[in-house]
Amino acid sequence: MKLSFVLGTAGELIKIYPLLTEASKREVEWQVVSTGQSGKNFFMQWQDFYLPETQLIRVIKSETDLASAPAAFFWFMRALFQKPVTRFLPDFQIVHGDTLSTVIGGIWARRLGIPCVHVESGLTSGKVFEPFPEEINRRIAVRLAQYYMAPGQNAVDFLSRSQAKNLITNTIENTLIDSVQLAVSNYSVTTIDKPYVVANLHRFENVSFLPRWQVLISTLLKASKKHKVILVLHPQTRAKLKTDTEAEKKLMRAGVELWERQPFSKFIGLLSQADYVISDGGSNQEECYYLGIPCLLLRQHTERQEGLGQNCVLSGLNENHIDNFLQNYISFRRQPVCVKTQPTSIIFDALEKALR
Known part of the structure:
Protein backbone atom coordinates (compact mmCIF):
# COMPACT_ATOMS: atom_id res chain seq x y z
CA MET A 1 0.00 0.00 0.00
CA LYS A 2 1.20 3.51 -0.87
CA LEU A 3 -0.16 6.62 0.84
CA SER A 4 0.06 10.34 0.12
CA PHE A 5 -0.96 12.86 2.79
CA VAL A 6 -1.82 16.41 1.74
CA LEU A 7 -1.41 18.72 4.74
CA GLY A 8 -1.06 22.44 5.27
CA THR A 9 -1.24 23.21 8.99
CA ALA A 10 0.44 22.05 12.18
CA GLY A 11 -2.96 20.97 13.51
CA GLU A 12 -3.41 18.58 10.62
CA LEU A 13 0.11 17.24 11.03
CA ILE A 14 -0.46 16.64 14.76
CA LYS A 15 -3.54 14.51 14.12
CA ILE A 16 -2.00 12.68 11.16
CA TYR A 17 1.29 11.98 12.95
CA PRO A 18 0.07 8.67 14.44
CA LEU A 19 -0.78 7.51 10.90
CA LEU A 20 2.73 8.36 9.72
CA THR A 21 4.30 6.36 12.54
CA GLU A 22 1.91 3.46 11.90
CA ALA A 23 2.73 3.55 8.18
CA SER A 24 6.42 3.21 8.97
CA LYS A 25 5.73 0.32 11.36
CA ARG A 26 3.71 -1.50 8.70
CA GLU A 27 6.36 -0.74 6.08
CA VAL A 28 3.86 1.25 4.02
CA GLU A 29 5.39 3.70 1.58
CA TRP A 30 4.26 7.24 2.37
CA GLN A 31 4.84 10.86 1.53
CA VAL A 32 3.54 14.17 2.87
CA VAL A 33 2.70 16.92 0.40
CA SER A 34 2.80 20.35 2.06
CA THR A 35 0.48 23.00 0.65
CA GLY A 36 2.34 25.86 2.35
CA GLN A 37 -0.73 27.12 4.21
CA SER A 38 1.18 27.38 7.48
CA GLY A 39 4.81 27.52 6.46
CA LYS A 40 6.39 28.47 9.79
CA ASN A 41 4.39 26.47 12.33
CA PHE A 42 4.01 23.39 10.12
CA PHE A 43 7.77 22.92 9.83
CA MET A 44 8.34 23.66 13.50
CA GLN A 45 5.97 20.78 14.23
CA TRP A 46 7.62 18.56 11.60
CA GLN A 47 10.91 19.00 13.43
CA ASP A 48 9.27 18.47 16.82
CA PHE A 49 8.14 15.02 15.61
CA TYR A 50 11.62 14.26 14.18
CA LEU A 51 10.09 13.38 10.84
CA PRO A 52 12.46 12.85 7.89
CA GLU A 53 12.51 15.66 5.33
CA THR A 54 13.06 13.05 2.64
CA GLN A 55 9.37 12.15 3.06
CA LEU A 56 8.21 15.72 2.52
CA ILE A 57 7.27 17.50 -0.71
CA ARG A 58 6.91 21.27 -0.46
CA VAL A 59 4.63 22.23 -3.32
CA ILE A 60 4.23 25.87 -2.31
CA LYS A 61 7.21 27.00 -0.30
CA SER A 62 6.46 29.44 2.50
CA GLU A 63 8.26 30.57 5.64
CA THR A 64 5.27 32.35 7.20
CA ASP A 65 1.80 31.55 8.54
CA LEU A 66 -1.32 33.12 7.04
CA ALA A 67 -2.46 35.95 9.31
CA SER A 68 -5.28 37.58 7.35
CA ALA A 69 -8.23 36.75 5.11
CA PRO A 70 -6.65 38.40 2.02
CA ALA A 71 -3.43 36.43 2.50
CA ALA A 72 -5.45 33.21 2.85
CA PHE A 73 -7.43 34.02 -0.29
CA PHE A 74 -4.37 34.63 -2.47
CA TRP A 75 -2.63 31.51 -1.13
CA PHE A 76 -5.77 29.43 -1.79
CA MET A 77 -6.10 30.64 -5.38
CA ARG A 78 -2.43 29.85 -6.00
CA ALA A 79 -2.84 26.36 -4.54
CA LEU A 80 -6.09 25.80 -6.44
CA PHE A 81 -4.36 26.21 -9.80
CA GLN A 82 -1.17 24.44 -8.71
CA LYS A 83 -0.36 21.25 -10.58
CA PRO A 84 -0.44 18.30 -8.14
CA VAL A 85 3.00 16.94 -7.28
CA THR A 86 3.79 13.37 -6.22
CA ARG A 87 6.87 11.15 -6.15
CA PHE A 88 4.82 8.01 -6.75
CA LEU A 89 1.25 7.11 -7.63
CA PRO A 90 -0.41 6.36 -4.25
CA ASP A 91 -3.32 4.03 -3.62
CA PHE A 92 -4.98 6.71 -1.50
CA GLN A 93 -4.60 10.42 -0.98
CA ILE A 94 -5.40 11.32 2.63
CA VAL A 95 -6.68 14.70 3.80
CA HIS A 96 -7.67 15.75 7.28
CA GLY A 97 -10.29 17.84 9.01
CA ASP A 98 -11.55 21.23 7.97
CA THR A 99 -8.81 23.52 6.67
CA LEU A 100 -8.43 25.10 3.26
CA SER A 101 -5.70 22.52 2.65
CA THR A 102 -8.29 19.78 3.17
CA VAL A 103 -10.20 21.14 0.18
CA ILE A 104 -7.04 21.57 -1.89
CA GLY A 105 -5.98 17.98 -1.17
CA GLY A 106 -9.37 16.68 -2.30
CA ILE A 107 -9.17 18.67 -5.53
CA TRP A 108 -5.63 17.45 -6.22
CA ALA A 109 -6.75 13.87 -5.62
CA ARG A 110 -9.46 14.23 -8.27
CA ARG A 111 -6.98 15.65 -10.77
CA LEU A 112 -4.67 12.70 -10.18
CA GLY A 113 -7.53 10.18 -10.31
CA ILE A 114 -6.69 8.90 -6.82
CA PRO A 115 -9.30 7.91 -4.18
CA CYS A 116 -9.47 10.54 -1.46
CA VAL A 117 -9.73 9.57 2.21
CA HIS A 118 -11.13 12.18 4.61
CA VAL A 119 -9.92 11.66 8.18
CA GLU A 120 -11.98 13.29 10.96
CA SER A 121 -14.93 13.31 8.57
CA GLY A 122 -18.54 13.99 9.45
CA LEU A 123 -18.08 16.51 12.26
CA THR A 124 -20.56 19.36 12.00
CA SER A 125 -21.78 22.28 14.07
CA GLY A 126 -25.06 22.27 12.17
CA LYS A 127 -24.37 25.92 11.25
CA VAL A 128 -22.99 26.56 7.77
CA PHE A 129 -21.10 29.71 8.71
CA GLU A 130 -19.87 28.73 12.16
CA PRO A 131 -17.07 28.01 12.53
CA PHE A 132 -16.09 29.89 9.37
CA PRO A 133 -14.71 28.76 7.00
CA GLU A 134 -14.14 25.37 8.66
CA GLU A 135 -17.75 24.15 8.47
CA ILE A 136 -17.88 24.92 4.74
CA ASN A 137 -14.51 23.24 4.21
CA ARG A 138 -15.78 20.06 5.87
CA ARG A 139 -18.87 19.92 3.70
CA ILE A 140 -16.82 20.40 0.53
CA ALA A 141 -14.35 17.73 1.66
CA VAL A 142 -17.21 15.26 2.11
CA ARG A 143 -18.19 15.78 -1.51
CA LEU A 144 -14.62 15.36 -2.75
CA ALA A 145 -13.77 12.20 -0.78
CA GLN A 146 -14.61 8.55 -1.43
CA TYR A 147 -13.65 7.15 1.97
CA TYR A 148 -14.72 8.67 5.29
CA MET A 149 -13.01 8.10 8.63
CA ALA A 150 -15.64 9.30 11.12
CA PRO A 151 -14.65 9.85 14.80
CA GLY A 152 -17.80 8.58 16.47
CA GLN A 153 -21.44 7.72 15.87
CA ASN A 154 -22.62 11.33 15.51
CA ALA A 155 -20.19 11.82 12.64
CA VAL A 156 -21.26 8.50 11.09
CA ASP A 157 -24.92 9.53 11.28
CA PHE A 158 -24.23 12.87 9.58
CA LEU A 159 -22.36 11.17 6.75
CA SER A 160 -24.96 8.43 6.40
CA ARG A 161 -27.59 11.00 5.52
CA SER A 162 -25.68 11.99 2.40
CA GLN A 163 -23.09 9.28 1.58
CA ALA A 164 -22.96 5.55 0.84
CA LYS A 165 -22.81 3.76 4.18
CA ASN A 166 -20.29 1.14 3.07
CA LEU A 167 -17.67 3.86 2.52
CA ILE A 168 -17.84 5.13 6.11
CA THR A 169 -15.58 3.79 8.86
CA ASN A 170 -16.33 4.58 12.49
CA THR A 171 -12.96 5.21 14.17
CA ILE A 172 -14.74 5.59 17.55
CA GLU A 173 -12.37 8.37 18.62
CA ASN A 174 -10.37 11.04 16.87
CA THR A 175 -6.76 10.27 15.93
CA LEU A 176 -5.87 13.11 18.30
CA ILE A 177 -6.21 10.65 21.19
CA ASP A 178 -3.33 8.67 19.69
CA SER A 179 -1.33 11.90 19.30
CA VAL A 180 -1.97 12.92 22.90
CA GLN A 181 -1.00 9.51 24.24
CA LEU A 182 2.24 9.62 22.25
CA ALA A 183 2.97 13.13 23.54
CA VAL A 184 2.10 12.45 27.19
CA SER A 185 4.70 9.70 27.34
CA ASN A 186 7.49 12.18 26.60
CA TYR A 187 6.10 15.71 26.85
CA ARG A 333 -11.83 18.82 36.59
CA ARG A 334 -11.98 15.12 35.68
CA GLN A 335 -9.64 12.15 35.60
CA PRO A 336 -7.75 11.71 32.32
CA VAL A 337 -9.72 9.61 29.85
CA CYS A 338 -8.56 6.03 29.42
CA VAL A 339 -9.29 4.98 25.83
CA LYS A 340 -8.39 1.50 24.65
CA THR A 341 -9.52 2.15 21.07
CA GLN A 342 -6.78 3.12 18.62
CA PRO A 343 -8.32 5.11 15.74
CA THR A 344 -5.09 4.87 13.78
CA SER A 345 -5.23 1.07 13.67
CA ILE A 346 -8.90 1.17 12.65
CA ILE A 347 -8.06 3.49 9.74
CA PHE A 348 -5.22 1.30 8.48
CA ASP A 349 -7.30 -1.84 8.74
CA ALA A 350 -10.06 -0.14 6.73
CA LEU A 351 -7.64 0.98 4.01
CA GLU A 352 -6.07 -2.45 3.73
CA LYS A 353 -9.54 -3.97 3.44
CA ALA A 354 -10.46 -1.49 0.69
CA LEU A 355 -7.48 -2.64 -1.39
CA ARG A 356 -8.43 -6.32 -1.30
Whole structure:
Protein backbone atom coordinates (compact mmCIF):
# COMPACT_ATOMS: atom_id res chain seq x y z
CA MET A 1 0.00 0.00 0.00
CA LYS A 2 1.20 3.51 -0.87
CA LEU A 3 -0.16 6.62 0.84
CA SER A 4 0.06 10.34 0.12
CA PHE A 5 -0.96 12.86 2.79
CA VAL A 6 -1.82 16.41 1.74
CA LEU A 7 -1.41 18.72 4.74
CA GLY A 8 -1.06 22.44 5.27
CA THR A 9 -1.24 23.21 8.99
CA ALA A 10 0.44 22.05 12.18
CA GLY A 11 -2.96 20.97 13.51
CA GLU A 12 -3.41 18.58 10.62
CA LEU A 13 0.11 17.24 11.03
CA ILE A 14 -0.46 16.64 14.76
CA LYS A 15 -3.54 14.51 14.12
CA ILE A 16 -2.00 12.68 11.16
CA TYR A 17 1.29 11.98 12.95
CA PRO A 18 0.07 8.67 14.44
CA LEU A 19 -0.78 7.51 10.90
CA LEU A 20 2.73 8.36 9.72
CA THR A 21 4.30 6.36 12.54
CA GLU A 22 1.91 3.46 11.90
CA ALA A 23 2.73 3.55 8.18
CA SER A 24 6.42 3.21 8.97
CA LYS A 25 5.73 0.32 11.36
CA ARG A 26 3.71 -1.50 8.70
CA GLU A 27 6.36 -0.74 6.08
CA VAL A 28 3.86 1.25 4.02
CA GLU A 29 5.39 3.70 1.58
CA TRP A 30 4.26 7.24 2.37
CA GLN A 31 4.84 10.86 1.53
CA VAL A 32 3.54 14.17 2.87
CA VAL A 33 2.70 16.92 0.40
CA SER A 34 2.80 20.35 2.06
CA THR A 35 0.48 23.00 0.65
CA GLY A 36 2.34 25.86 2.35
CA GLN A 37 -0.73 27.12 4.21
CA SER A 38 1.18 27.38 7.48
CA GLY A 39 4.81 27.52 6.46
CA LYS A 40 6.39 28.47 9.79
CA ASN A 41 4.39 26.47 12.33
CA PHE A 42 4.01 23.39 10.12
CA PHE A 43 7.77 22.92 9.83
CA MET A 44 8.34 23.66 13.50
CA GLN A 45 5.97 20.78 14.23
CA TRP A 46 7.62 18.56 11.60
CA GLN A 47 10.91 19.00 13.43
CA ASP A 48 9.27 18.47 16.82
CA PHE A 49 8.14 15.02 15.61
CA TYR A 50 11.62 14.26 14.18
CA LEU A 51 10.09 13.38 10.84
CA PRO A 52 12.46 12.85 7.89
CA GLU A 53 12.51 15.66 5.33
CA THR A 54 13.06 13.05 2.64
CA GLN A 55 9.37 12.15 3.06
CA LEU A 56 8.21 15.72 2.52
CA ILE A 57 7.27 17.50 -0.71
CA ARG A 58 6.91 21.27 -0.46
CA VAL A 59 4.63 22.23 -3.32
CA ILE A 60 4.23 25.87 -2.31
CA LYS A 61 7.21 27.00 -0.30
CA SER A 62 6.46 29.44 2.50
CA GLU A 63 8.26 30.57 5.64
CA THR A 64 5.27 32.35 7.20
CA ASP A 65 1.80 31.55 8.54
CA LEU A 66 -1.32 33.12 7.04
CA ALA A 67 -2.46 35.95 9.31
CA SER A 68 -5.28 37.58 7.35
CA ALA A 69 -8.23 36.75 5.11
CA PRO A 70 -6.65 38.40 2.02
CA ALA A 71 -3.43 36.43 2.50
CA ALA A 72 -5.45 33.21 2.85
CA PHE A 73 -7.43 34.02 -0.29
CA PHE A 74 -4.37 34.63 -2.47
CA TRP A 75 -2.63 31.51 -1.13
CA PHE A 76 -5.77 29.43 -1.79
CA MET A 77 -6.10 30.64 -5.38
CA ARG A 78 -2.43 29.85 -6.00
CA ALA A 79 -2.84 26.36 -4.54
CA LEU A 80 -6.09 25.80 -6.44
CA PHE A 81 -4.36 26.21 -9.80
CA GLN A 82 -1.17 24.44 -8.71
CA LYS A 83 -0.36 21.25 -10.58
CA PRO A 84 -0.44 18.30 -8.14
CA VAL A 85 3.00 16.94 -7.28
CA THR A 86 3.79 13.37 -6.22
CA ARG A 87 6.87 11.15 -6.15
CA PHE A 88 4.82 8.01 -6.75
CA LEU A 89 1.25 7.11 -7.63
CA PRO A 90 -0.41 6.36 -4.25
CA ASP A 91 -3.32 4.03 -3.62
CA PHE A 92 -4.98 6.71 -1.50
CA GLN A 93 -4.60 10.42 -0.98
CA ILE A 94 -5.40 11.32 2.63
CA VAL A 95 -6.68 14.70 3.80
CA HIS A 96 -7.67 15.75 7.28
CA GLY A 97 -10.29 17.84 9.01
CA ASP A 98 -11.55 21.23 7.97
CA THR A 99 -8.81 23.52 6.67
CA LEU A 100 -8.43 25.10 3.26
CA SER A 101 -5.70 22.52 2.65
CA THR A 102 -8.29 19.78 3.17
CA VAL A 103 -10.20 21.14 0.18
CA ILE A 104 -7.04 21.57 -1.89
CA GLY A 105 -5.98 17.98 -1.17
CA GLY A 106 -9.37 16.68 -2.30
CA ILE A 107 -9.17 18.67 -5.53
CA TRP A 108 -5.63 17.45 -6.22
CA ALA A 109 -6.75 13.87 -5.62
CA ARG A 110 -9.46 14.23 -8.27
CA ARG A 111 -6.98 15.65 -10.77
CA LEU A 112 -4.67 12.70 -10.18
CA GLY A 113 -7.53 10.18 -10.31
CA ILE A 114 -6.69 8.90 -6.82
CA PRO A 115 -9.30 7.91 -4.18
CA CYS A 116 -9.47 10.54 -1.46
CA VAL A 117 -9.73 9.57 2.21
CA HIS A 118 -11.13 12.18 4.61
CA VAL A 119 -9.92 11.66 8.18
CA GLU A 120 -11.98 13.29 10.96
CA SER A 121 -14.93 13.31 8.57
CA GLY A 122 -18.54 13.99 9.45
CA LEU A 123 -18.08 16.51 12.26
CA THR A 124 -20.56 19.36 12.00
CA SER A 125 -21.78 22.28 14.07
CA GLY A 126 -25.06 22.27 12.17
CA LYS A 127 -24.37 25.92 11.25
CA VAL A 128 -22.99 26.56 7.77
CA PHE A 129 -21.10 29.71 8.71
CA GLU A 130 -19.87 28.73 12.16
CA PRO A 131 -17.07 28.01 12.53
CA PHE A 132 -16.09 29.89 9.37
CA PRO A 133 -14.71 28.76 7.00
CA GLU A 134 -14.14 25.37 8.66
CA GLU A 135 -17.75 24.15 8.47
CA ILE A 136 -17.88 24.92 4.74
CA ASN A 137 -14.51 23.24 4.21
CA ARG A 138 -15.78 20.06 5.87
CA ARG A 139 -18.87 19.92 3.70
CA ILE A 140 -16.82 20.40 0.53
CA ALA A 141 -14.35 17.73 1.66
CA VAL A 142 -17.21 15.26 2.11
CA ARG A 143 -18.19 15.78 -1.51
CA LEU A 144 -14.62 15.36 -2.75
CA ALA A 145 -13.77 12.20 -0.78
CA GLN A 146 -14.61 8.55 -1.43
CA TYR A 147 -13.65 7.15 1.97
CA TYR A 148 -14.72 8.67 5.29
CA MET A 149 -13.01 8.10 8.63
CA ALA A 150 -15.64 9.30 11.12
CA PRO A 151 -14.65 9.85 14.80
CA GLY A 152 -17.80 8.58 16.47
CA GLN A 153 -21.44 7.72 15.87
CA ASN A 154 -22.62 11.33 15.51
CA ALA A 155 -20.19 11.82 12.64
CA VAL A 156 -21.26 8.50 11.09
CA ASP A 157 -24.92 9.53 11.28
CA PHE A 158 -24.23 12.87 9.58
CA LEU A 159 -22.36 11.17 6.75
CA SER A 160 -24.96 8.43 6.40
CA ARG A 161 -27.59 11.00 5.52
CA SER A 162 -25.68 11.99 2.40
CA GLN A 163 -23.09 9.28 1.58
CA ALA A 164 -22.96 5.55 0.84
CA LYS A 165 -22.81 3.76 4.18
CA ASN A 166 -20.29 1.14 3.07
CA LEU A 167 -17.67 3.86 2.52
CA ILE A 168 -17.84 5.13 6.11
CA THR A 169 -15.58 3.79 8.86
CA ASN A 170 -16.33 4.58 12.49
CA THR A 171 -12.96 5.21 14.17
CA ILE A 172 -14.74 5.59 17.55
CA GLU A 173 -12.37 8.37 18.62
CA ASN A 174 -10.37 11.04 16.87
CA THR A 175 -6.76 10.27 15.93
CA LEU A 176 -5.87 13.11 18.30
CA ILE A 177 -6.21 10.65 21.19
CA ASP A 178 -3.33 8.67 19.69
CA SER A 179 -1.33 11.90 19.30
CA VAL A 180 -1.97 12.92 22.90
CA GLN A 181 -1.00 9.51 24.24
CA LEU A 182 2.24 9.62 22.25
CA ALA A 183 2.97 13.13 23.54
CA VAL A 184 2.10 12.45 27.19
CA SER A 185 4.70 9.70 27.34
CA ASN A 186 7.49 12.18 26.60
CA TYR A 187 6.10 15.71 26.85
CA SER A 188 8.28 18.62 27.90
CA VAL A 189 7.45 19.70 31.46
CA THR A 190 7.06 23.47 31.78
CA THR A 191 7.99 24.95 35.14
CA ILE A 192 5.89 28.00 36.01
CA ASP A 193 6.09 29.61 39.44
CA LYS A 194 2.37 29.86 40.23
CA PRO A 195 -1.01 28.46 39.16
CA TYR A 196 -1.74 29.42 35.59
CA VAL A 197 -4.35 29.34 32.87
CA VAL A 198 -3.68 28.65 29.20
CA ALA A 199 -5.65 30.68 26.65
CA ASN A 200 -5.72 29.83 22.95
CA LEU A 201 -8.04 32.09 20.94
CA HIS A 202 -7.96 32.50 17.18
CA ARG A 203 -11.29 31.76 15.46
CA PHE A 204 -12.02 34.04 12.51
CA GLU A 205 -15.55 34.78 13.70
CA ASN A 206 -14.21 35.75 17.14
CA VAL A 207 -11.29 38.00 16.21
CA SER A 208 -13.08 39.60 13.23
CA PHE A 209 -16.29 40.76 14.95
CA LEU A 210 -15.92 43.41 17.64
CA PRO A 211 -18.60 42.23 20.12
CA ARG A 212 -17.10 38.73 20.22
CA TRP A 213 -13.56 40.08 20.41
CA GLN A 214 -14.57 42.21 23.39
CA VAL A 215 -15.92 39.11 25.17
CA LEU A 216 -12.59 37.35 24.61
CA ILE A 217 -10.60 40.26 26.05
CA SER A 218 -13.01 40.66 28.97
CA THR A 219 -12.72 36.96 29.82
CA LEU A 220 -8.92 37.07 29.82
CA LEU A 221 -8.96 40.11 32.12
CA LYS A 222 -11.35 38.38 34.53
CA ALA A 223 -9.20 35.23 34.58
CA SER A 224 -6.04 37.28 35.22
CA LYS A 225 -7.40 38.53 38.56
CA LYS A 226 -6.71 35.16 40.20
CA HIS A 227 -4.31 33.40 37.81
CA LYS A 228 -1.32 33.95 35.63
CA VAL A 229 -2.78 33.83 32.11
CA ILE A 230 -0.68 32.57 29.22
CA LEU A 231 -2.15 33.59 25.86
CA VAL A 232 -0.68 31.49 23.05
CA LEU A 233 -0.70 33.68 19.96
CA HIS A 234 -1.91 32.50 16.59
CA PRO A 235 -0.96 34.74 13.63
CA GLN A 236 -4.48 36.18 13.33
CA THR A 237 -4.63 36.92 17.08
CA ARG A 238 -1.26 38.67 16.98
CA ALA A 239 -2.40 40.70 13.97
CA LYS A 240 -5.60 41.67 15.78
CA LEU A 241 -3.70 42.88 18.83
CA LYS A 242 -1.48 45.02 16.60
CA THR A 243 -4.57 46.83 15.34
CA ASP A 244 -6.31 46.92 18.72
CA THR A 245 -3.47 48.39 20.77
CA GLU A 246 -5.83 49.35 23.61
CA ALA A 247 -6.76 45.69 24.14
CA GLU A 248 -3.09 44.73 24.12
CA LYS A 249 -2.31 47.41 26.73
CA LYS A 250 -5.12 46.13 28.97
CA LEU A 251 -3.74 42.59 28.75
CA MET A 252 -0.22 43.79 29.53
CA ARG A 253 -1.38 45.77 32.55
CA ALA A 254 -3.25 42.70 33.80
CA GLY A 255 -0.09 40.61 33.56
CA VAL A 256 -1.27 38.39 30.71
CA GLU A 257 1.75 36.76 29.09
CA LEU A 258 1.87 36.54 25.30
CA TRP A 259 3.58 33.36 24.15
CA GLU A 260 4.54 32.14 20.72
CA ARG A 261 2.86 28.95 19.52
CA GLN A 262 4.47 25.87 21.03
CA PRO A 263 5.49 22.52 19.55
CA PHE A 264 2.90 19.88 20.39
CA SER A 265 5.00 18.02 22.95
CA LYS A 266 5.61 21.22 24.92
CA PHE A 267 2.02 22.44 24.49
CA ILE A 268 0.59 19.21 25.91
CA GLY A 269 2.91 19.60 28.88
CA LEU A 270 1.65 23.16 29.32
CA LEU A 271 -2.01 22.06 29.18
CA SER A 272 -1.54 19.14 31.54
CA GLN A 273 -0.38 21.43 34.38
CA ALA A 274 -2.87 24.25 33.83
CA ASP A 275 -5.67 24.94 36.31
CA TYR A 276 -7.96 25.40 33.34
CA VAL A 277 -7.97 26.34 29.67
CA ILE A 278 -9.77 29.11 27.78
CA SER A 279 -10.13 28.31 24.10
CA ASP A 280 -12.23 28.69 20.99
CA GLY A 281 -10.64 25.71 19.23
CA GLY A 282 -12.06 22.24 18.72
CA SER A 283 -8.72 20.49 19.09
CA ASN A 284 -8.15 22.11 22.50
CA GLN A 285 -11.62 20.94 23.50
CA GLU A 286 -10.62 17.37 22.68
CA GLU A 287 -7.18 17.62 24.28
CA CYS A 288 -8.64 18.93 27.54
CA TYR A 289 -11.21 16.13 27.50
CA TYR A 290 -8.51 13.48 27.15
CA LEU A 291 -6.40 15.13 29.89
CA GLY A 292 -9.33 15.91 32.23
CA ILE A 293 -8.53 19.64 32.31
CA PRO A 294 -11.40 22.13 32.79
CA CYS A 295 -12.05 23.95 29.53
CA LEU A 296 -14.03 27.14 28.88
CA LEU A 297 -15.02 27.16 25.23
CA LEU A 298 -15.61 30.68 23.92
CA ARG A 299 -17.85 29.72 21.03
CA GLN A 300 -21.55 29.71 20.27
CA HIS A 301 -21.47 26.31 18.57
CA THR A 302 -19.08 23.38 18.39
CA GLU A 303 -18.85 20.44 16.00
CA ARG A 304 -17.43 18.20 18.73
CA GLN A 305 -19.07 16.40 21.65
CA GLU A 306 -15.96 15.58 23.68
CA GLY A 307 -16.19 16.89 27.24
CA LEU A 308 -19.50 18.71 26.93
CA GLY A 309 -21.38 18.44 30.22
CA GLN A 310 -18.25 17.09 31.86
CA ASN A 311 -15.00 19.06 31.88
CA CYS A 312 -15.96 21.45 29.09
CA VAL A 313 -18.40 24.37 29.17
CA LEU A 314 -19.69 25.68 25.84
CA SER A 315 -20.23 29.28 26.90
CA GLY A 316 -22.17 30.53 23.91
CA LEU A 317 -20.20 33.71 24.68
CA ASN A 318 -22.71 34.28 27.48
CA GLU A 319 -21.27 36.35 30.33
CA ASN A 320 -23.20 34.42 33.02
CA HIS A 321 -21.91 31.07 31.74
CA ILE A 322 -18.39 32.46 31.56
CA ASP A 323 -18.50 33.89 35.08
CA ASN A 324 -19.93 30.66 36.48
CA PHE A 325 -17.07 28.66 34.99
CA LEU A 326 -14.40 31.09 36.24
CA GLN A 327 -15.81 30.91 39.77
CA ASN A 328 -16.27 27.13 39.81
CA TYR A 329 -13.63 25.78 37.42
CA ILE A 330 -12.39 23.25 39.97
CA SER A 331 -15.71 21.38 39.79
CA PHE A 332 -15.10 20.68 36.11
CA ARG A 333 -11.83 18.82 36.59
CA ARG A 334 -11.98 15.12 35.68
CA GLN A 335 -9.64 12.15 35.60
CA PRO A 336 -7.75 11.71 32.32
CA VAL A 337 -9.72 9.61 29.85
CA CYS A 338 -8.56 6.03 29.42
CA VAL A 339 -9.29 4.98 25.83
CA LYS A 340 -8.39 1.50 24.65
CA THR A 341 -9.52 2.15 21.07
CA GLN A 342 -6.78 3.12 18.62
CA PRO A 343 -8.32 5.11 15.74
CA THR A 344 -5.09 4.87 13.78
CA SER A 345 -5.23 1.07 13.67
CA ILE A 346 -8.90 1.17 12.65
CA ILE A 347 -8.06 3.49 9.74
CA PHE A 348 -5.22 1.30 8.48
CA ASP A 349 -7.30 -1.84 8.74
CA ALA A 350 -10.06 -0.14 6.73
CA LEU A 351 -7.64 0.98 4.01
CA GLU A 352 -6.07 -2.45 3.73
CA LYS A 353 -9.54 -3.97 3.44
CA ALA A 354 -10.46 -1.49 0.69
CA LEU A 355 -7.48 -2.64 -1.39
CA ARG A 356 -8.43 -6.32 -1.30
